[in-house]
Amino acid sequence: QSALTQPASVSGSPGQSITISCTGTSSDVGGYKYVSWYQQHPGRAPKLMIYDVSNRPSGVSDRFSGSNSGNTASLTISGLQAEDEADYYCSSYTRSNWVFGGGTKLTVL
Amino acid sequence: QVQLVQSGAEVKKPGASVKVSCKASGYTFNIYGITWVRQAPGQGLEWMGWISAYNGNTNYAQNFQDRVTLTTDTSTRTAYMELRSLRSDDTAVYYCSRGEFSSSSAYYWGQGTLVTVSS
Numbered sequence: 001q002s003a004l005t006q007p008a009s010v011s012g013s014p015g016q017s018i019t020i021s022c023t024g025t026s027s028d029v030g031g032y033k034y035v036s037w038y039q040q041h042p043g044r045a046p047k048l049m050i051y052d053v054s055n056r057p058s059g060v061s062d063r064f065s066g067s068n069s070g071n072t073a074s075l076t077i078s079g080l081q082a083e084d085e086a087d088y089y090c091s092s093y094t095r096s097n098w099v100f101g102g103g104t105k106l107t108v109l
Numbered sequence: 110q111v112q113l114v115q116s117g118a119e120v121k122k123p124g125a126s127v128k129v130s131c132k133a134s135g136y137t138f139n140i141y142g143i144t145w146v147r148q149a150p151g152q153g154l155e156w157m158g159w160i161s162a163y164n165g166n167t168n169y170a171q172n173f174q175d176r177v178t179l180t181t182d183t184s185t186r187t188a189y190m191e192l193r194s195l196r197s198d199d200t201a202v203y204y205c206s207r208g209e210f211s212s213s214s215a216y217y218w219g220q221g222t223l224v225t226v227s228s
Binding site: 003032034036038040045046047048051052055057089091092093096097098099100101102103 | 144146153154155156159168170171204209210211213214215216218219220221
């Protein structure tokens with residue numbers, strides 16, 4: 001199973017908005033509404049930020065939003081804050097399995 | 110509160126096996142499945158497989174199909190991941206996790222177990 005494609009890095013200044021893309025195929029991202037996004041700080045376990053494309057778990061800031069178009073899912077973070085600096089991973093359900101993206105390092109300038 | 114507590118770090122030689130445990134608390138164990146994910150040093154997340162704590166059904170990633178076995182012990186509320194024929198590129202942090210809102214996402218995570226494979 002091939003990994004989903006994410007940009008290696010993105011950056012933005014505090015207060016700005018950024019979008020991280022996650023490109024798959026019709027067998028994963030495009031075929032199911034089961035895309036999730038995780039935030040991971042160094043040395044920590046991942047944290048679920050978005051599930052089922054666009055749903056936020058309770059306690060996750062509404063600055064985080066998810067969407068999907070065709071075979072590409074996106075995570076948008078608005079009003080960037082210093083604590084948003086982390087690695088972000090997308091994942092998608094696919095034929096009884098999951099597949100992750102390669103990860104995107106977000107730098108808050 | 111829901112907790113997943115994993116066993117401690119392991120050092121293994123190439124060709125050996127490792128068994129990592131994940132003890133659950135704070136919820137009815139057999140209602141949720143357990144997903145295992147690993148992360149090699151400086152690398153991304155890799156899905157290994159999933160096991161139902163209700164009936165023991167499993168789904169394995171193709172990359173691990175012939176080397177990994179997931180099991181659960183409902184009497185001790187513990188899930189296990191056994192990986193055989195270890196290679197140096199199996200050096201990674203291994204995480205157990207559990208969904209909450211969707212069976213296709215992991216909300217609760219264990220603290221991770223570092224497995225080092227070295228001769």
